[in-house]
Amino acid sequence: MAKNLLIVESPAKAKTIEGYLGKDFTVKSSYGHIRDLVKSEDAIDIANNFKQTYEVPADKKQVVSELKKLAKEAETVWLASDEDREGEAISWHLFDTLNLKEANTKRIVFHEITKPAIMAAIENPRKIDYNLVNAQQARRVLDRLVGFELSPVLWKKVKPSLSAGRVQSVAVRIIVEREREINKFQSEALFKIVAIFGSGRQAFKAELAERYSKQEDAEKFLQDCMGADFKINSLETRPTKRSPAAPFTTSTLQQEASRKLGYSVSRTMQIAQKLYESGHITYMRTDSVNLSETALSAASAEITSAYGNQYYQQRKYKTKSAGAQEAHEAIRPTYFNNHTINGDNSEKRLYELIWKRAIASQMSEAQFEKTTAKIGISTRKEELVANGEVMKFDGFLKVYLESNDEEDDVQQDDTDNAMLPPLTKGQLLDLQEMSATERFSRPPARYTEASLVKKLEELGIGRPSTYAPTISTIQNRGYVVKEDRDGKQRKFRVLTLKGSNIAKEERTENTGAERGKLFPTDIGAVVNDFLVQHFKGIVDFNFTAKVEKQFDEIAAGLEEWTNMIGNFYKPFHADVQSTMETADKATGIRELGIHPEKGEKISVRIGRYGPFVQIGENASDDNKEYKPQYASLRNGQSIETITLEEALELFKLPKVVGEFEGKQMKVAVGRFGPYISHNSAFVSLPKEIDPLDVTEEQAIELIQEKRKKDAEKLIKSFDEDPAVKVLNGRWGPYIEFGKQNVKIPKDKDPQALTYEECKALADADSKAPKKGGKKFAKKK
Numbered sequence: 001m002a003k004n005l006l007i008v009e010s011p012a013k014a015k016t017i018e019g020y021l022g023k024d025f026t027v028k029s030s031y032g033h034i035r036d037l038v039k040s041e042d043a044i045d046i047a048n049n050f051k052q053t054y055e056v057p058a059d060k061k062q063v064v065s066e067l068k069k070l071a072k073e074a075e076t077v078w079l080a081s082d083e084d085r086e087g088e089a090i091s092w093h094l095f096d097t098l099n100l101k102e103a104n105t106k107r108i109v110f111h112e113i114t115k116p117a118i119m120a121a122i123e124n125p126r127k128i129d130y131n132l133v134n135a136q137q138a139r140r141v142l143d144r145l146v147g148f149e150l151s152p153v154l155w156k157k158v159k160p161s162l163s164a165g166r167v168q169s170v171a172v173r174i175i176v177e178r179e180r181e182i183n184k185f186q187s188e189a190l191f192k193i194v195a196i197f198g199s200g201r202q203a204f205k206a207e208l209a210e211r212y213s214k215q216e217d218a219e220k221f222l223q224d225c226m227g228a229d230f231k232i233n234s235l236e237t238r239p240t241k242r243s244p245a246a247p248f249t250t251s252t253l254q255q256e257a258s259r260k261l262g263y264s265v266s267r268t269m270q271i272a273q274k275l276y277e278s279g280h281i282t283y284m285r286t287d288s289v290n291l292s293e294t295a296l297s298a299a300s301a302e303i304t305s306a307y308g309n310q311y312y313q314q315r316k317y318k319t320k321s322a323g324a325q326e327a328h329e330a331i332r333p334t335y336f337n338n339h340t341i342n343g344d345n346s347e348k349r350l351y352e353l354i355w356k357r358a359i360a361s362q363m364s365e366a367q368f369e370k371t372t373a374k375i376g377i378s379t380r381k382e383e384l385v386a387n388g389e390v391m392k393f394d395g396f397l398k399v400y401l402e403s404n405d406e407e408d409d410v411q412q413d414d415t416d417n418a419m420l421p422p423l424t425k426g427q428l429l430d431l432q433e434m435s436a437t438e439r440f441s442r443p444p445a446r447y448t449e450a451s452l453v454k455k456l457e458e459l460g461i462g463r464p465s466t467y468a469p470t471i472s473t474i475q476n477r478g479y480v481v482k483e484d485r486d487g488k489q490r491k492f493r494v495l496t497l498k499g500s501n502i503a504k505e506e507r508t509e510n511t512g513a514e515r516g517k518l519f520p521t522d523i524g525a526v527v528n529d530f531l532v533q534h535f536k537g538i539v540d541f542n543f544t545a546k547v548e549k550q551f552d553e554i555a556a557g558l559e560e561w562t563n564m565i566g567n568f569y570k571p572f573h574a575d576v577q578s579t580m581e582t583a584d585k586a587t588g589i590r591e592l593g594i595h596p597e598k599g600e601k602i603s604v605r606i607g608r609y610g611p612f613v614q615i616g617e618n619a620s621d622d623n624k625e626y627k628p629q630y631a632s633l634r635n636g637q638s639i640e641t642i643t644l645e646e647a648l649e650l651f652k653l654p655k656v657v658g659e660f661e662g663k664q665m666k667v668a669v670g671r672f673g674p675y676i677s678h679n680s681a682f683v684s685l686p687k688e689i690d691p692l693d694v695t696e697e698q699a700i701e702l703i704q705e706k707r708k709k710d711a712e713k714l715i716k717s718f719d720e721d722p723a724v725k726v727l728n729g730r731w732g733p734y735i736e737f738g739k740q741n742v743k744i745p746k747d748k749d750p751q752a753l754t755y756e757e758c759k760a761l762a763d764a765d766s767k768a769p770k771k772g773g774k775k776f777a778k779k780k
Contacts, residue, residue, distance in 0.1 A: 005074035007067065007094055009081050012277035013113060017080070020115040021122075026074070028067060030081070034060050035093050037144060046569065049562050050141055056097065064097060071098045076106060078122070083109035083328070084285055085139075085555060086465055088132035095128060102127070111286075112334045113279040135555035141565055142166065142547070146538060149576045150531075157579070158530055158586045159523065159606060163477060166538060166547070167462050167470050169531055172479045173539045174455055175447055176520040176528045183641055185443035191218035191495075195384055195434040197230065197375075202421040203432065206375050206386035211439075215493060218436035221380070222497040229378040230429040236372045240389075241365040244396040246289035246317040247330035247358045250464035251457045253284070256357070258450030259403040261349055262516075264482075265449045269468045271350045272331070280341050281333055281354055285464040288328040289317040291358075295332055299362040302336040307398060313364045332358040356400040363396035371420050375429065388420030431497075438492040446517040449482065460545035479524030485636065487513030522611040522639045526588040534579045537572070593644040602647055604639045609671045611639045613647045632669045635687060649692065658696030665699045667691045678703055718755040726750050726758070737762035 004025045008014050011029040018027040035054045037043040045051040056064050071077050077100055079091040091107055094100070106125035110117040143166055150164035190211035196203055212218040248256070250269075257268040272284035291299070296314060303312040317330075333355045341351045368389050375384040391397075447455065453467045462470055474480045487510040496503045520528070531539045547568075553559040589605040592613070600616040609632075616628035631650035633642065654668035654677075663679045674691035676683045676699050683706045685691055689698065715733055716726040725736045726744075733750035735742040735758050742765045744750055748757070 003075045004078060005067075005070050005076070006078040006080050009087070009090060010273075010277055012274065016113050016277060016279050017118055020118050025078075026070060028070060029063075030067065030090065030094060031060070031063055033090055033093065034064055034067075035097055037140070043148075044141055044144060046145075050565050050569075052137070052141065054093070054097075067094070068098050071100060074104075076104050078125070079105065079107045079128070080109070080121070082285070083111055083283060084465060085132045085136040085551075088129055089136035089140075092128050092130070092133045111283040111329050112281070113277065114334050131557040132555050134561040135551045138554050138561040138564060139551055142568065145565075145569060146572070149573065150535065150538070153534075153576060153579055153583075154527060154530070157583050158527055159608065162523070162527060164527070164531065164538075165473065167456075167466055167544065168473045168477070168479075169528070169539050170461055170541060170544045171452065171456065171470050172474050172520065172524050173528050173532065174452065175474075175480055175518050176525050178444060178447060179520050179525075180640070182443040182446065187443070188441040189213070189438050189492075190441070191215065191436040191493075192439050193218065193221060193384075193434065193436050195225075195230075195375075196432040197386075197429040198421060199430070199432055204386055204388070204417045204420050206373070206384035208382060208384055210382060212436070215436075215438075215495070219495055219502065221382075222434060222436055222495055222502050224379045225377060225431070225434055225497060226500055226502075228380070228431075230384075230431055231376050231378070232373055232423055232425055232427045232429065233376040233383060234374045235423055235425045238370055239392075240368045240370045242368070242395075242397070243365050244315075244360040244363060244400070245357065245402045247291060247332055247361045248354060249287050249289060249319075249330060250285050251287070251453050251467060253331055253354070254453050254467060255450040256403060257350060257353060258448060260353060263346075263350070265453060265471050266468045267346075268350065271346050274343075274347060275341075275351055275354075278341075278343070279334055280338070280343075280347075280351055282329050282331055284331055286328045286331060287319060287464050289319050289330045290328070291316070291332060291361075292329055295329065295336075295358075296362065298336040299359060303359060303363055307363075310393075311363050311395065311398065314362060317361070330358070357402075360396040360400035363399065364393070366391065366395040366397040367393040371423075373420065373423055386417060386420060388417040390419050434497040436495040438494070440490070440492070440511070446514060446519065448516055448518065452518060459541050460548055461541065463548065463551075474524075478521055479527060480518050480520055482516060482518050483514075484516065485512075485514045485519075487511050522588060522606055522633070525638075525640060526586055526606050529588070530583075530586040534583055535572075535575055537575075588639050590639055592642070592647050595648075602644060604633070604642055604647065606639065611637075613642070613650055615651065632671065634669060634691070635673060653691055655692075657694050657699050660696075660700050660703060665696070665703070667694050667699070676702060681706070715750050716753065718758070720755045724755065724758055726753055735761060740766065 004021075006017065006021070006025050006027045007030055008017060008027065009030055009032055011031070014027045014029040018025070021027065035056045038053050038055045042053045045053070077098075079094055081087040081090040081094070087109070095105060107128050108121040108125050110121040146166045147163060151162065154162035154164055190213055192211055193208035195206045195208075197206060198204060208221075212221065245252075253272065254265045254268050257263040258265065261268075263271070269284065272281065275281045276284050296316075300312055300314065331354055333351070336355070336359065339352070339355060340348055343351070368391050371388045371390075373386040373388075375386065377384065445451070449471050452471060456462050456467060456470070475482060489508050490511045491506050491508055494505050494507055496505075528539070537543050550559060550564050554561045554564065587605040587607075588611075589603055592602045592604060594600065595602055595615055598615065602613065602615050604611065604613045611633040613631045613633065614628050616626070618628060629651060631647075631653070633639070634650070637646065650669070653674075654666045656664050656666055657676075658665050660678060665676055665678045667674065667676055667685070669675075669691060672684070674685040674689075676685065676694070678699075681703070683702050685694065685702070713728050714725060715728060718724050723736075723738045727734060727736055729741075733744050735744060735753070737758060740762055742758070742762045744753070744761070
């Protein structure tokens, strides 16, 4: 048996490290956390200084058993979990659960998986840092208390099965408030004047700085320019330069991978984790832009070798975010001479992005010559301005150019020239044409996953390890959706002066199209408003940022974690009890108006199965027989923006669209969206088909398509009970036994199953112990 047992978090990392250490080391994985807070009332003992009770989950018992056995046989146990607070907590859980002794336990950390880094870590072991453990404990306990106490309030006061979280609720608030800003925004139309001088390769654009709100003023400007002389009043040429961006932190990697590669925040972290565990990059959860002296030397050698001395310029970056740990490094390649790696396409693309960013950060500035020409008009006092830029030395741009969130929003008619033709002061110019184009002011942009991470970081909310899970959670809970939405057609006016004639035309453009943007759902908005009203402290940006600073202080040993939790919990718990007793139920109800024919009130609100419109009041003691009419909102509609006219349209459904095989086909909208019902069967409508526009032919086609798919799905049915079927599912064949879905063992052939075997498997499945749901801690 090997003298040393080294425990890491993941099997991929274990495999990489084992190759470096030789026969004296056994390297094993804990597969992440090996224990968690119990899901019962005993999880946190509030009366006993927030003491926690942990358990080893069923799926980790075998791992723990094996590690205990190996730890007993080893002379020294090395805890090599990640170097952040989460990693430190994992080491502490291992130490405690495996009953390790301080005398033969060593804690090591490294931020890259290379042989020199691993050997250096083993030569410099330390003890478990309990300040870091306490900071992680404080976060875990605070988040459990908030989640477990707030969720039942939401169940009672908003809707069953909801949940709340400290950081997640703030993220939802950011998205809800941005959506409301957009809804309130009033677009302003202004006319932009652009002139084109010269012709062919000598042609260039110039723009008027002023914008006109009235078409008459824009037209008057063009009329005054008819037959005017255009002369260069001034010509200024000056050198400019551009510097490279710092190497990646977790946040900037997530943002840039979203912009350049189209990756979600969680996907970026999954790929980065693989790259780290394979030894290709340094640790991917960091808020530092610092590079080690070793990395700086390696970057210098690679840049001078690949591009030449003139491209190298050493830079040391300072991290701006509060609480950043400068001892850590930015995300960089472990070996700068590897311009690419072996791996799947996504791994290669992300690695190359990291390599380019890190290399570019140590390269020379890009140098440009910028020319600005101011053009006088003989008939007006205003000047037109033409800008041109010529690159004199590419520097870091040879490798990498940072993207930004606004790139998609740039207007099509950009008036910057790549290069101006030779010009001289006093030169007269030939006007080819001049246009006044109506342009509309834009509302604030909706958040993408990447720009939301940027906002959270700016506000000091969350840390590198929390951005990805926060964004995944708010989507999984149904408070936010990430989706594409089609824009709307909008008309705009263009006036064009050519020679002595001004042509007027009306053109059409698509506006408001969204790609991969985050939208709040109705339930997300209602939950947010309820929390803002009753638990402002929890969703307050300053409070959440202050909590993060307190975690940092605990990690630095400057604050006792139980005091911090105690100061938070007492007023919070009082708010929970008060809200449970006094708060009204939240539905987000909004009155839209009066029905034009019935004279009854029309309103919209959140119900058990989502948002709906209601005609009439609910039944009262005076009129118990009265029943209001209900209609579900359609995809893309919101209780905050739906109009009375749009609401009335919803009551045109259900409607009969024709007959098929002697039975009516009806289109309706249900809990899961619009559908066609025919002969007791239901067919969902695709998103692109408006339920009000469905034709008889389309309905028949969709019904036949569904039948075909169902036939391909069916493996076997039984005469003994038509409700029992063997079906092909998303994850392979399974048995549908009435309302029960039953997994088929691997040694069974689905096509050969008998009815008796299906029944036996269903009986065994129903008797098997199920995983328990969440239980909430009793108030102490």
